[in-house]
Amino acid sequence: GAGVSQSPSNKVTEKGKDVELRCDPISGHTALYWYRQSLGQGLEFLIYFQGNSAPDKSGLPSDRFSAERTGGSVSTLTIQRTQQEDSAVYLCASSPTGSRQYFGPGTRLTVT
Amino acid sequence: AQSVTQLGSHVSVSEGALVLLRCNYSSSVPPYLFWYVQYPNQGLQLLLKYTTGATLVKGINGFEAEFKKSETSFHLTKPSAHMSDAAEYFCAVSVQTGANNLFFGTGTRLTVIP
Numbered sequence: 001g002a003g004v005s006q007s008p009s010n011k012v013t014e015k016g017k018d019v020e021l022r023c024d025p026i027s028g029h030t031a032l033y034w035y036r037q038s039l040g041q042g043l044e045f046l047i048y049f050q051g052n053s054a055p056d057k058s059g060l061p062s063d064r065f066s067a068e069r070t071g072g073s074v075s076t077l078t079i080q081r082t083q084q085e086d087s088a089v090y091l092c093a094s095s096p097t098g099s100r101q102y103f104g105p106g107t108r109l110t111v112t
Numbered sequence: 113a114q115s116v117t118q119l120g121s122h123v124s125v126s127e128g129a130l131v132l133l134r135c136n137y138s139s140s141v142p143p144y145l146f147w148y149v150q151y152p153n154q155g156l157q158l159l160l161k162y163t164t165g166a167t168l169v170k171g172i173n174g175f176e177a178e179f180k181k182s183e184t185s186f187h188l189t190k191p192s193a194h195m196s197d198a199a200e201y202f203c204a205v206s207v208q209t210g211a212n213n214l215f216f217g218t219g220t221r222l223t224v225i226p
Binding site for chain 1: 148154155156157158161202204211212213214215216217218219
C-alpha cells in the first residue's frame, strides 16, 4: 500500500516568508509526528498528533512554528517568517498505534 | 527524559568485514529501541526494533542488535559488510507510554571500502 507522502519534496523560500509543508499519513494511522533533520541539530522531534487529542507541541522550537491535522488525516506544518536556521529536512511519520513509525521522504526546506 | 549517544559519527569497514555501530541510551522508564537507516537522498527506513521479549533482535539486510539493559546499550552488528550497506544509521529510543516520539542519536555514517 501507499506509504507516507510529503509535499513539496523541495522548497526554497526567502527569509521572512511563510511556508506550508504537507504530510499525508498512511490511511488508518492514528498517530502523526513531525521531525526536523538539520546539520546542526540532528533529528529532532517537533510535534505529535494522536487521534482527536490535543497535540503534543513540546518539540516546536519557537512560536513561528505551528501544525494542524485536519480530519485526523492530512497534516500541515506552517513556519511563519522563516529564518535561515529553519533550513532543514522536515520529516513526517505516522503510526497505527504503539511503537513503529513509518517515515515519509521528507521536505527539504532552504531559506535564502 | 530519554537520550541516545552514538559513538563515532563515521565508521569505515572493508567489504566482508564485521560491522559494529555503537548506541547507548538513557531512559528513566523501560525503553523501546530502534535502528533506522537512511540511504543517500532517501527517507528513514526501519532496520529493527526492540520492544519487549527477546533481547537479540534480527532485522532486515542481515543486521541484528542486542539490548543489554545492564550496559544501557543497543549496538548494531552485521557479520559481513556489503557495499550496499553504505548509508547513515540512526539509533533511537522512545518510551512505552505517552507520545512515543523518537529521540534520535546524531547518526553514524558507514562507509564500506571495496
